[in-house]
Amino acid sequence: MQGLMQDWPLTVDKILNHAQAWHGDREVVSRSVEGPIVRTTYAQIHERAKRVSNVLIGLGMQPGDRVATLAWNTGRHIEAWYGIMGIGAVCHTLNPRLFAEQLVYIINHAEDKVILTDLTFLPILAGIRDQIPGVKHIIVLSDEANLGDQLPGALAYETLIAEASSDAKWGGFDENTAAGLCYTSGTTGNPKGVLYSHRSNFIHTLVTMGSDVLGIKATDTVLPVVPMFHANAWGLAFSAPAVGAKLVMPGQKLDGASVHELLESEGVTFSAAVPTVWQMLLQHLRASKGKLTTLKRVVIGGSAVPESIVRGFRDEFGVDVTHAWGMTETSPLGTQATPNAAIEQMDPEAQLQFKLKQGRPPLGIQLKLVDDEDKDLPHDGHTFGRLKVSGPFVVGQYFKAEGGKILDDEGYFDTGDVATLDEHGFMQITDRAKDVIKSGGEWISSIEIENLAAGHPKAELAAVIGVAHPKWDERPLLLVKLKAGEAAAKEEFLQFLDGKIAKWWMPDDVAFVDDIPLGATGKIDKKLIRDRMKDYVLPTAAAGGSAALAMSPEPKIYAPEPAPAPVAHHDHDDDGAWLHWTPGPDQTLDRTRAEPAEGEAPADAVRPFRRS
Template identity: 45%
Template sequence: MLGLMQDRPLALPHVFHRAEEYFGHKSIVTADATGESRVTVAEWAQRVRRLATVLDTLDVSADGRVGTFAWNTGRHLELYLAAPCTGRVLHTLNIRLFPEQLVYVANHAEDEVVFVDRSLLPLFWPLVDKLETVRHVIVIDDGAEAEIPSDPRVHDYEELLAAATPFEGRFEIADENTAAAMCYTSGTTGNPKGVVYSHRSTVLHSLITLIADGAALSERDVVLPVVPMFHANAWGLPYGCLLAGTDLVLPGPNMTPQAIADLLERHRVTVTGGVPTIWMGMQPLLAQHDLSALRAILCGGSAVPKALSEAYREAIGVPMLHAWGMTETSPIATMCTLRTQHEPLTEAERADVRARQGQAVPLVDLRLVDPATGEPQPWDDVATGEIQAAGPWIAAEYYRGEGGRAQFTDDGWLRTGDVAAVDRYGFLRIVDRTKDLIKSGGEWIGSVDLENEIMSHPKVAEAAVIAIPHPKWVERPLACVVVKPGETLTAEEVIAHLEPRVAKWWLPDAVEFIDEVPKTSVGKFSKKTLREKFGGYQVAAPAAASTTDDGRT
């Protein structure tokens, strides 16, 4: 027996028309090189309709890939809807990839057009002759002074829109499994791999940003997505905001902590989101700004240090809303909000809970398995294993089959590469990446836990822990530490800070002080870079004895 419900596709035209019809009075503010611009959602929607016919004028194929090389702006948001609502595929190019990776990604996706912010032309234009399928480059003038090339392939965004007739009627996507957008992984090993999001997966994922035990976006919110729109669709926030009817504030090219703090204060932002490094940079400015309107700071991309979250809670009353995921999970897979079982806990114990990555959001299934044998591991918060994920917005394979099936199990689950423990309520505690674990004398040391404890030192700005070779224990931890400006710190002080907090055999054999922890293209710590830098590291004199709790020396 079948249900008797209407069979209507879950597709992004619904998101567009809902915003246009119900929330035309709401605003979209963009910060750019000349100040700020503001449009209503109704005005934005008319521009989307004009852009839809521009894509036809440019003769973009019915399912052609529309590349963007742009900051978080209202005009980038126009492309977010115009491309997929006309059946094309939005392809956000990560502006922080290495040039050879950008060329690879654009050619692999077969981008036909690329929309480029003028401020980014110096990065993009030197590569254009290597882009095999790009026929048009459309320059979005964001007020920067970068020279615009005199080339027949180059067009002005505003001139194209002004000459276009707005698309009339309703956008239609017949098959919800049609590709809507694609993002490439950051390519820390090998070439980046393409993840293709469907209309169905994108709509379902966007709904998750509205749930109460999550970001809980509503029409009353003012949202500032700091997470780049070129990274995993800005965690679904642009589409979620359009569904909910929030006001949007978009930071444009100025991503400095001061600029972000000013926007948060001036526009009375209620919800924001970005990677931990953003909030680390802004922490010294908290006392200088009125951020009382903030109710949620969504934070993910890498583990959120408990000390950072607690610093925000103490300064402005709002801790981090920890989330976990990856490009292959669209990316939200878990969110960490306190539940009824946490009500009896002390504030310190609640801080420990908030430092977890949280519980799987609805429609996402997670399992914990031994990465070598595939055997299920208990949810007892002691046993660790690889987290594997399944759900309607979890990748089933990579574009063109790149990377083979290595990251997917025989029964269709995604191997995330993250090692975690899970408590009996299903709350994740990420221990490490499988490739970043340190195996010392046959026992595992989680670098993430060590990093969090080091970063709880009041003089530490950042810390990353990697494995270095050891003649007896095979691998030992090396702590790479960034000291806060104006402070001094010794290796002995770092070890003394750790001694009451971790097992003795976890204590790093050495501490190296560095100017900054290198970052990947999406703002995560690049331990690959640190491993290359310290690959031949030799410990002359251990900073602390490597003695286990059971007396092993």
């Protein structure tokens, strides 16, 4: 027997319809790419999004056609999103931080027919225009006066909108219809497309609205610093209008001073971004003696949250920080470190150790840990395992079946992360599977070591990779970018780590580098580091063994105990750069500048190697 309720397809056009009907006068404020602050409302966004739909229909777009956006977080970008998805076309968000070759591959693989772009990215598209023949039209999210002649044949968004009707039919299709397309960052092989459905986006929105997840409400003012091209701005472009929250869109200015200006001038109560952004904001606030008068909560994701950021927001500004984890394949929010009843009863310092974890799954997400033989592992907070996930907004297959079957026999997706799960259901990422260091048959977490090393007062950024060792298979190498004007010996960092990690986790060497490369989403690019350090020989390898490994590691895999002292961390901007390092007296480095390979920075981001 089936229920007798209404058949009401879960399509995302209903989200903006709801915002227009019940929160129509709520503001959407944007720092425009042209410069000025632009104020609009959900009612106006809704009306203009309908015009976008008619513009696209007039250009020949049909349901299922891919329409790309290459744009910052603005009201215009939201209009484009809903205008595309409302007619059953697929909104394909392009990440401008990818290299030109990757963008060309993604655009052609997706078979995009139209691209809507900001003025900022016209040089990128002009440089690849002849390599993307399937794109029939490029629409610039501006007016005729700003269009210029950088991209011949480009169309002005405001002119098209002004000439289009606002009478457009939205929805009316199955809720499993494709709504959005987002590609992975492609750290191994070509990027792969994750094709979201209206249903998956709608359910993800309902889940993130919960108080244990994003928990935003109609009285909030929300600043999504995380870009709409980075895993759907973590769903905020859906959940904010769904509850009628005021939206503040930062455009292209994401530096500490610009973010602080919007936080204060617009009365922001909730924001979300990667650690890099919050580090820049804290640095600006401390230098300018600034205040946070309205901000109550921030969500941090994208990479492990440094303890210094959590403490800085809490102790200096009274702002609560919640850590979140997810990925393109999970739409993206998969877990959030919101306290449960037991943790809430703990003292603040005990709670902090859980805030530094990636958190527990909400309704709709199932997690499990398995070993290399796919056997379930215990949730004891110590045992490492491969993290798998399933749920109604988790990928089931990549676009065009790239990679073949990606689910196990129980329907779980292997995230590629190595993690632990504790008795409270809190998950903690200890590494990417491809980055975990396998030494003497046991696993060492590169993330754990580099987060601790970055707490050294002289360190700006740290990275750890596994380097080949004749006896132990791999041993850790710590790379450190020092703060400007600092000098250090490797013994300082080894002493700093002593007592904070197991003896057999201790790096076999420390290399001081001029820079540490970050990828398109702001994470340390281990693939590029490993490539640059492929000829590096550990001193312990030359000596035939490591004193740190005189004792065999314990048979069971344990993470080190949490560090007793605050762990500082200093992130870097996420424009990416080549790795530079200073060879020691017994090593030489003879690399010449070459054309960047897949995943490397373009030539203008490269500085020559510094030589001793």
